[in-house]
Amino acid sequence: MRPENPAWRLLTVALVLLIGAGLYWATIKVNYQWRWDRVPEYLLMTGGEEVLSPVDGTVAVSGKQIILTPLLGGEPQTFPQIDVVQVSDGEIVFANNTLGKKAGVTPGPLLVGLWVTLQISAWSLVFALVLGLIAGLGRVSANPAARDMAAIYVELIRGTPLLVQMFIVYFFLGTVLNLSGFVAGVAALSVFTGAYVAEIVRSGIEGVSKGQMEAARSLGMSHWQAMRHVVLPQALKRSLPALAGQSINLVKDSSLVSIMALTDLTKAGREIVASTFSPFEVWFTVALMYLVLTGALSVFVRRLEKKMAHD
Amino acid sequence: MTKPTTEVLIDAREVSKVYPNGTQALTNVSLQVRRGEVVCIVGPSGSGKSTLLRTLNAMESITSGEVIMDGLNVHAPKTNLNEVRTHAGMVFQQFNLFPHKTALENVMLAPMQVLKHTLDTARANAEKLLAKVGLAEKAQSRPSQLSGGQQQRVAIARALAMQPRVMLFDEPTSALDPEKVGEVLEVMKQLALEGMTMVVVTHEMGFARAVANRVVFMDGGELVYQDAPEAFFSNAQHERLRSFLGQVLPH
Numbered sequence: 285m286r287p288e289n290p291a292w293r294l295l296t297v298a299l300v301l302l303i304g305a306g307l308y309w310a311t312i313k314v315n316y317q318w319r320w321d322r323v324p325e326y327l328l329m330t331g332g333e334e335v336l337s338p339v340d341g342t343v344a345v346s347g348k349q350i351i352l353t354p355l356l357g358g359e360p361q362t363f364p365q366i367d368v369v370q371v372s373d374g375e376i377v378f379a380n381n382t383l384g385k386k387a388g389v390t391p392g393p394l395l396v397g398l399w400v401t402l403q404i405s406a407w408s409l410v411f412a413l414v415l416g417l418i419a420g421l422g423r424v425s426a427n428p429a430a431r432d433m434a435a436i437y438v439e440l441i442r443g444t445p446l447l448v449q450m451f452i453v454y455f456f457l458g459t460v461l462n463l464s465g466f467v468a469g470v471a472a473l474s475v476f477t478g479a480y481v482a483e484i485v486r487s488g489i490e491g492v493s494k495g496q497m498e499a500a501r502s503l504g505m506s507h508w509q510a511m512r513h514v515v516l517p518q519a520l521k522r523s524l525p526a527l528a529g530q531s532i533n534l535v536k537d538s539s540l541v542s543i544m545a546l547t548d549l550t551k552a553g554r555e556i557v558a559s560t561f562s563p564f565e566v567w568f569t570v571a572l573m574y575l576v577l578t579g580a581l582s583v584f585v586r587r588l589e590k591k592m593a594h595d
Numbered sequence: 596m597t598k599p600t601t602e603v604l605i606d607a608r609e610v611s612k613v614y615p616n617g618t619q620a621l622t623n624v625s626l627q628v629r630r631g632e633v634v635c636i637v638g639p640s641g642s643g644k645s646t647l648l649r650t651l652n653a654m655e656s657i658t659s660g661e662v663i664m665d666g667l668n669v670h671a672p673k674t675n676l677n678e679v680r681t682h683a684g685m686v687f688q689q690f691n692l693f694p695h696k697t698a699l700e701n702v703m704l705a706p707m708q709v710l711k712h713t714l715d716t717a718r719a720n721a722e723k724l725l726a727k728v729g730l731a732e733k734a735q736s737r738p739s740q741l742s743g744g745q746q747q748r749v750a751i752a753r754a755l756a757m758q759p760r761v762m763l764f765d766e767p768t769s770a771l772d773p774e775k776v777g778e779v780l781e782v783m784k785q786l787a788l789e790g791m792t793m794v795v796v797t798h799e800m801g802f803a804r805a806v807a808n809r810v811v812f813m814d815g816g817e818l819v820y821q822d823a824p825e826a827f828f829s830n831a832q833h834e835r836l837r838s839f840l841g842q843v844l845p846h
Binding site for chain 2: 496506
């Protein structure tokens with residue numbers, strides 16, 4: 285192969301800069317006020333955590349410790365390590381009054397949202413893999429009923445938009461079964477991703493040479509034993525890169541759970557935009573956070589592919 | 596060579612097979628194999644010899660006729676096929692070793708899963724069998740690290756691990772480089788000498804002549820001619836057999 289001319293790379297950089305400049309020029313045209321300085325506080329809050337009084341009561345302050353004696357009787361409660369005490373000794377406070385603040389860094393709404401997104405994705409991935417494996421086996425089953433059921437599942441799910449499925453799960457199933465937003469979100473994402481996993485598993489199984497099943501059966505193994513010990517291990521190994529790719533999609537698709545009463549990364553972004561009117565900075569930040577997640581996953585996938593190529 | 600007994604181990608009677616698309620693969624083929632006998636099936640490609648072999652352990656269904664193996668009616672609906680197949684070891688042209696397992700694990704898998712052997716029993720047995728086919732030192736190798744001849748010898752050990760009553764060989768040397776054919780044939784010869792009942796679909800006329808008790812010629816889905824090897828190769832009366840032998844035997 286001929287060595288590449290490094291000038292092409294320079295062209296890439298130039299084009300990216302050009303597009304960036306265009307975007308910047310466009311925002312100037314609409315008089316957009318860039319306020320990047322406000323973004324970090326949504327990632328990490330340095331203001332400290334407020335400590336609220338749980339009940340009405342009288343406080344006793346000694347140093348950094350506050351002792352609250354409830355007005356209506358009961359055990360006094362102790363709050364240690366209040367760095368900024370905002371009440372004075374002997375003061376009467378009411379429920380939800382601020383007692384003081386604990387110093388330190390707490391995760392801001394974007395990081396909290398990222399954590400929710402991670403949790404939803406992880407749970408959904410587990411269930412999607414189980415569901416997809418079962419449906420994938422159904423697709424290649426000798427039993428017509430199993431084959432049909434699996435085909436119906438896959439076609440229904442792949443033929444309808446995820447957002448519509450989310451609405452159905454949340455507003456219909458969620459109401460009937462009284463599901464929380466989190467459970468409904470995980471359910472919808474698992475069922476959706478499971479259909480794609482099923483197709484990956486099916487093509488993985490079909491990719492294993494027929495001779496493998498034959499050899500196993502000729503040794504007296506049952507269909508299931510042959511599947512379990514001979515075909516599936518090879519099929520899943522082949523499918524790993526595609527499965528990893530699907531899990532990247534899952535992370536991105538999880539942004540749609542923000543329609544449910546669930547503050548994931550996307551919903552957190554929306555709430556911040558609503559209160560700050562800084563949509564560009566916030567959405568760019570949110571996008572970057574998704575990119576970090578999916579980027580980490582794809583680096584992992586590439587390592588996996590390289591490792592498997594050596595095996 | 597040990598003398599075959601008179602006891603019939605495999606009795607294929609009037610076996611026919613028609614594919615759904617109408618192709619006639621086998622037409623009224625009858626073949627008896629006695630315990631301890633080595634039967635070689637030869638014939639041009641597409642003659643139905645592999646198909647016949649594969650009907651013996653029900654890897655291939657049949658349209659009419661029946662196959663009785665050691666008292667079991669192989670193609671009867673109620674027959675437990677897994678049981679039939681434990682009695683018949685099969686060796687394939689493409690080896691079909693399990694690539695995700697070592698040579699030793701390949702040999703151990705079925706005895707543990709099907710015969711419920713313990714790990715220790717299965718391993719001891721597998722080591723013995725690998726030694727028997729001359730591959731004791733390759734026990735921990737993956738199939739991809741083995742030559743074709745070595746893979747086929749592991750495949751033979753794998754089939755033997757089920758302690759079969761008959762070994763079915765489906766063109767076991769056809770996918771091998773010429774210099775690897777000998778080592779596989781040598782293992783098969785050894786098996787024959789030990790009295791194993793064998794049905795071998797092969798193009799190796801030398802092997803058929805030297806090892807077989809009987810050679811069967813198939814053409815166009817029919818069993819055309821069968822005889823002891825000397826008679827088979829020297830005084831072929833049959834027109835189709837003569838032209839086949841004329842093509843495959845060195846002049």
